[in-house]
Amino acid sequence: QKEVEQNSGPLSVPEGAIASLNCTYSDRGSQSFFWYRQYSGKSPELIMFIYSNGDKEDGRFTAQLNKASQYVSLLIRDSQPSDSATYLCAASTDSWGKLQFGAGTQVVVTP
Amino acid sequence: NAGVMQNPRHLVRRRGQEARLRCSPMKGHSHVYWYRQLPEEGLKFMVYLQKENIIDESGMPKERFSAEFPKEGPSILRIQQVVRGDSAAYFCASSRQGPNTEAFFGQGTRLTVV
Numbered sequence: 001q002k003e004v005e006q007n008s009g010p011l012s013v014p015e016g017a018i019a020s021l022n023c024t025y026s027d028r029g030s031q032s033f034f035w036y037r038q039y040s041g042k043s044p045e046l047i048m049f050i051y052s053n054g055d056k057e058d059g060r061f062t063a064q065l066n067k068a069s070q071y072v073s074l075l076i077r078d079s080q081p082s083d084s085a086t087y088l089c090a091a092s093t094d095s096w097g098k099l100q101f102g103a104g105t106q107v108v109v110t111p
Numbered sequence: 112n113a114g115v116m117q118n119p120r121h122l123v124r125r126r127g128q129e130a131r132l133r134c135s136p137m138k139g140h141s142h143v144y145w146y147r148q149l150p151e152e153g154l155k156f157m158v159y160l161q162k163e164n165i166i167d168e169s170g171m172p173k174e175r176f177s178a179e180f181p182k183e184g185p186s187i188l189r190i191q192q193v194v195r196g197d198s199a200a201y202f203c204a205s206s207r208q209g210p211n212t213e214a215f216f217g218q219g220t221r222l223t224v225v
Contacts, residue, residue, distance in 0.1 A: 097214035
């Protein structure tokens with residue numbers, strides 16, 4: 001069983017709509033959770049991190065964490081074509097640099 | 112923006128050769144992490160280093176792979192006797208002192224073994 005699992009997609013989202021990405025993790029020792037965006041051929045870029053149960057909002061992005069269900073999600077509101085990328089969910093048990101990544105969900109925003 | 116610098120960006124090696132990948136962390140960062148991304152897969156943690164110390168190498172293959180972060184100079188990921196299966200993107204990330212500090216990724220080195 002993979003430690004961090006995501007649907008691979010692609011997730012097709014109309015421009016202006018909400019993209020909803022899901023992630024589950026198996027290690028209950030995971031403390032902090034991260035969403036990275038990766039454009040094709042580029043490096044991962046941190047969008048948000050969350051470590052407390054509940055919601056965390058930053059601009060058009062909202063991360064949600066439910067530790068009891070071992071579930072993390074990312075909502076992207078008012079999706080733009082520039083949001084088309086692969087979104088990587090990651091978890092850490094200690095250092096924020098040592099991360100367990102999911103395989104990523106490809107998001108395609110269609111005009 | 113003096114971010115995490117990796118070089119070379121692209122590296123082609125024949126089977127059996129050695130590959131050396133370099134990573135210069137961001138200014139003020141003393142922690143370095145190496146990741147490997149195989150085609151169509153997520154990033155896999157390889158090794159965590161601080162200056163002159165390997166902190167965690169639980170993700171490193173047992174053979175042919177080694178990493179260092181000397182007191183002076185960049186961190187080096189070394190792959191000896193490369194095989195086709197080593198073809199991947201290798202990313203380096205760096206962070207400041209302390210466990211709960213964001214790690215920033217470099218642009219990666221794309222290794223192709225022919």
